[in-house]
Amino acid sequence: MRLISKSPRETKDAGKRLGRKLRAGDTVCLYGDLGSGxxxxxKGVAGSLGIPEREIASASFTIISEHEAKPPLYHIDLYRIDSEADLETTGVYDYIGGDGIAVIEWAEKMPETEVAVRVAINIFPGDEREIVIEGMEEDP
Ligand SMILES: Nc1ncnc2c1ncn2[C@@H]1O[C@H](COP(=O)(O)OP(=O)(O)OP(=O)(O)O)[C@@H](O)[C@H]1O
Ligand SMILES: [Mg+2]
Structure with a gap:
């Protein structure tokens, strides 16, 4: 599925729509340049689970943030990871396919998880973003 977002609000809404379809054990891999969204x-995915969006922080020194919800949301940001060994020490694999939903920024830093939903965000001129979602079955 491909859509165009014209504002952060529209990108959040896209996240919210995807979030409503996610179940415990699902993994979402996010791809896109710095500042793509x-x-x-x-934040939208979190909103769909009832988690306040202010709880979702941008890349800090935290690689994995756990958010209480049903199911829990594991927000993983691999920006600072630069080796397979690094990746292992984060324990990121313990959060995938478990009791919660794992969403992974900079997912290109880990080997591809075949079962994941893939979300690629491309920066277009101005505030436009192209969002391409693969691996989630479309509504009938
Ligand atoms: N259509 C849009 N969708 C999303 N963000 C947008 C859009 N238009 C402008 N922006 C701006 O782009 C920035 C996106 O920041 P955000 O932290 O979500 O990006 P990111 O991909 O997580 O970056 P990083 O790689 O640093 O983690 C924000 O400043 C936001 O206001
Ligand atoms: Mg980010």
Whole structure:
């Protein structure tokens, strides 16, 4: 599925719509340049689970943030990871396919998880973003 977002609000809404379809054990891999809107999209996913969007922070020193919800949301940001060894020490694999929903920014830093929903965000001129979502079955 491909859509165009014209504002952060529209990107959040796209995240919210995807979030409503996610279940415990699902993984969402986010791809896109610095400032493309990955965290903004995650705020929408969080919103769909009843998590206040202010709880979703941008890349800090926290690689994994756990958010209480039903199911819980694991917000993972691999921006600072630069080796497979690094990745192992984060324990990121413990959060995938478990009791919660894992959303992963900078997912290109880990080997591809075949079962994941993939969200690619491309920066277009101005505030436009192209959002391409793969691996989630479309509504009938
Ligand atoms: N249509 C849009 N969708 C999302 N963000 C937008 C849009 N238009 C402008 N922006 C701006 O782009 C920035 C996106 O920031 P955000 O932190 O979500 O990006 P990110 O991909 O998570 O970056 P990083 O790679 O640093 O983690 C924000 O400043 C936001 O206001
Ligand atoms: Mg981010």
């Amino acid at each position: 990955k965290t903004t999209f995650v």
